[in-house]
Amino acid sequence: MEGRRVVITGLGAISPIGCGVPENWENLIAGKSGLGSITLFDTTGFPVTIAGEVDNFDPSDHISAKEARRMDRFIQFSMCAAGEAIKDSGLLDSNIDLDLVGVYVGAGIGGVTTIEATTIQKHEHGVRRISPFYIPMSIINMAAGNISISYGLRGPNIAVTTACTTGTHAIGEAARLIQFGDADAMVAGGTEAAITPTSVAGFANARALSRRNDDPEAASRPWDLGRDGFVIGEGAGILVLEELESAKRRGARIYAELTGFGMSGDAHHVTAPSPDGNGAVRCMTNALRSGRTNTDEIDYINAHGTSTPQGDIAETMAVKKLFGDHAFNLAVSSSKSMVGHLLGAAGGVEAIHTVLAIYHQVAPPTINLDDPDPQCDLDYVPHTARDTKIGGALSNSFGFGGTNGSLAFRKFS
Numbered sequence: 001m002e003g004r005r006v007v008i009t010g011l012g013a014i015s016p017i018g019c020g021v022p023e024n025w026e027n028l029i030a031g032k033s034g035l036g037s038i039t040l041f042d043t044t045g046f047p048v049t050i051a052g053e054v055d056n057f058d059p060s061d062h063i064s065a066k067e068a069r070r071m072d073r074f075i076q077f078s079m080c081a082a083g084e085a086i087k088d089s090g091l092l093d094s095n096i097d098l099d100l101v102g103v104y105v106g107a108g109i110g111g112v113t114t115i116e117a118t119t120i121q122k123h124e125h126g127v128r129r130i131s132p133f134y135i136p137m138s139i140i141n142m143a144a145g146n147i148s149i150s151y152g153l154r155g156p157n158i159a160v161t162t163a164c165t166t167g168t169h170a171i172g173e174a175a176r177l178i179q180f181g182d183a184d185a186m187v188a189g190g191t192e193a194a195i196t197p198t199s200v201a202g203f204a205n206a207r208a209l210s211r212r213n214d215d216p217e218a219a220s221r222p223w224d225l226g227r228d229g230f231v232i233g234e235g236a237g238i239l240v241l242e243e244l245e246s247a248k249r250r251g252a253r254i255y256a257e258l259t260g261f262g263m264s265g266d267a268h269h270v271t272a273p274s275p276d277g278n279g280a281v282r283c284m285t286n287a288l289r290s291g292r293t294n295t296d297e298i299d300y301i302n303a304h305g306t307s308t309p310q311g312d313i314a315e316t317m318a319v320k321k322l323f324g325d326h327a328f329n330l331a332v333s334s335s336k337s338m339v340g341h342l343l344g345a346a347g348g349v350e351a352i353h354t355v356l357a358i359y360h361q362v363a364p365p366t367i368n369l370d371d372p373d374p375q376c377d378l379d380y381v382p383h384t385a386r387d388t389k390i391g392g393a394l395s396n397s398f399g400f401g402g403t404n405g406s407l408a409f410r411k412f413s
Contacts, residue, residue, distance in 0.1 A: 001148030003179030007412060010089025010240030011253040011352050012081035012189075014232050020084060024349075029385040031367045032337050033217035035231050038173060041197050045273050049205040050216035052063040052233030052340030053196045058239055062149075063167060070133045071146065072111035073193035077236035077345070078143035079150065082187050086151060089240040094235040094250040100184040101194050102155030103144040104174035105238065106166040107401070108344025109194045111138030141193050164304075165236055166190045167347025168407055172261030175241055184246045189348030190383050191236035203232060206271065210307065220274030220341075221368035222305035222334040222378035223312050231305040237348025239355070254412045258357045259392075260291025266402030274313055275317030279404050280304075284322050284394060287406035295323050297410070298330065300311035300393040302354040305334025306341055315396065316376045331363035331388055338367055340361045347397040351407055354395040358411050 013020065016034025017027040027034070035052045043049040059076045059266045062083035068076055082105070086092060091101065114137045121129050136142050141159035156177055162169050167190025174188035203209050210229040212219035220231045229316055247254055264285060266279035273279065275381045288295065303315055318329045335353045357363055361386055369382040392410040 004173045004181065005244035006178050006241050006258045007244050007247050008255040008258060008355050009242045009247050010085040011255065011355065012083065012088065012238040013349055014054055014057065014077045014081050014243060014283050015235035015294065015342065015349050016406045017339055019057060021352065028335065028338060028353060028364050029222050029362060031338065031365045031383060033367060033383065035216045035219060035340055038097050038195060041060050042199050046200060046204065046213055048200055048209045049213045050231055052187065052231055052329050053195060054235055065364060067334045070412055072114045072137045074107050074111060074191050075143050075146055078105055078191035078238065079192055080148065080193065080235035081148055081189065081238040082147045085186060085238045085240050086201040088362050090337060091240060092254065096184060096246065098106065098152050099154045101153045101176065102157060102183045102186050103153055103179050104158045104170045104186055104188040104346055105144040105147060105191060106160035106170045107140045107143060107191050108161060108163050108166045108390050109192060109199065112194050112196050112199055114138045116161055116198055118363060139160035145412050151216050152186065163401055164341065164346055165397040165399035165403045166344035166406040168351065168395065168397035168405035169241065169263070171239060171241070171347065171351055172405060172407055175258050175261060176304060178241055178243050185240060185242040187238060189236065189238035190345040192226055192345040193234045194343055195197050195232055195234050198380060202391070208395045210291065211266045220337050221309045221365055222368050223373055223380050224239055225371045226371045227307040227309060227312065229308055230336065231340035233342040235349055236238065237345055237352050239351060255347055256355045256409045257412045259281055259410050260287040260293055260408030261300045262286025262290060262406045266404065266406045273314040273398060275314060277314040277321060279402060280318035280396065280398060281317055282320065283406045284396065287394060287408040290409040291402050293408055297392045298325050298394055299390045300357055301330055301332045301334050301391065302357070303397045304396045304398045312373070313375050316378055317376060327378060330379065331381050332378050333364050335364060349393070351395045354393050354409055356394030358390050358393055358409055361387060361399065363390065
């Protein structure tokens with residue numbers, strides 16, 4: 001990436017495998033599934049009854065009970081993940097100019113829980129019963145807005161919504177703001193809380209979700225011949241991105257460097273990827289080009305890997321087209337095999353997993369890969385995490401509407 005160098009100095013994560021980065025990483029490396037039966041609503045009559053819910057979530061560590069009542073669940077997730085990332089970075093313990101610290105956090109769907117509940121409230125009790133907090137609880141930019149307000153971050157305050165690529169796009173665009181001098185640090189990522197009746201029914205009726213209701217922990221199985229769709233999840237992944245010299249001045253811990261960011265559009269179909277993986281090829285190519293990174297400098301890919309029949313093949317084809325023979329030297333894994341698909345939060349959580357893979361020199365596993373699809377023939381790190389050299393890595397996200405994003409990271413030295 002041209003301009004100033006950007007590094008990662010703070011991490012915060014809420015996901016089906018843990019509240020907080022340490023628990024997330026421990027369970028990810030252990031290959032522990034966070035998927036189960038839906039408890040957030042009554043699934044009677046639903047064709048899909050499984051999801052990746054965040055268990056034992058308590059926002060009180062970062063927000064008061066009064067504040068929490070005025071926030072949709074997706075905002076609560078973002079507040080807690082951002083609070084962890086900011087504390088981890090030590091940003092507010094330094095003399096950094098908060099006019100140059102911004103927030104770039106998005107969601108794919110936003111406050112659908114609040115929208116559903118308010119629609120029912122209006123239908124049953126009339127317009128006078130609609131909360132005055134309905135709009136600020138629902139709109140997507142209020143995740144970023146509340147983080148900015150709570151921590152006094154007066155730099156750029158932005159949200160993006162690009163379906164399942166949201167978190168990746170937010171991180172990449174936040175890095176560009178730092179590169180070009182609009183900020184010295186950015187709190188960036190994605191959040192989502194869309195395990196609701198209308199969301200689940202919509203995805204299920206589109207035949208996008210796995211129907212392994214009797215075995216939820218085995219339902220998300222990227223690249224496996226028996227895969228039948230993704231499992232919807234929820235959570236938030238937030239990173240603190242910082243200009244290198246700023247991080248060095250204050251003695252911050254540096255997890256990794258964000259070297260490149262690439263985007264592309266499939267221009268193919270509303271929900272299906274380009275069958276030949278062309279959009280993914282261009283996206284990854286752009287990320288490597290922007291970071292002046294050669295293909296042989298990449299050792300690990302945290303794949304989009306949704307467990308859908310078409311998507312997994314297309315991404316595999318894309319990796320082989322771009323990397324050639326080196327594709328078979330790569331470790332490629334899917335966090336979604338454990339956390340499910342977190343939609344707008346996926347890119348944020350998976351970027352954290354990628355950064356930690358570099359930091360700890362460990363490739364996370366892909367679980368449930370029992371019978372590999374013959375068309376998916378790369379090294380997907382089946383079942384068990386692997387100690388391995390990771391100098392450079394990619395994190396991929398692809399979304400409905402054909403929107404693609406890739407982040408390139410490397411070990412900081």
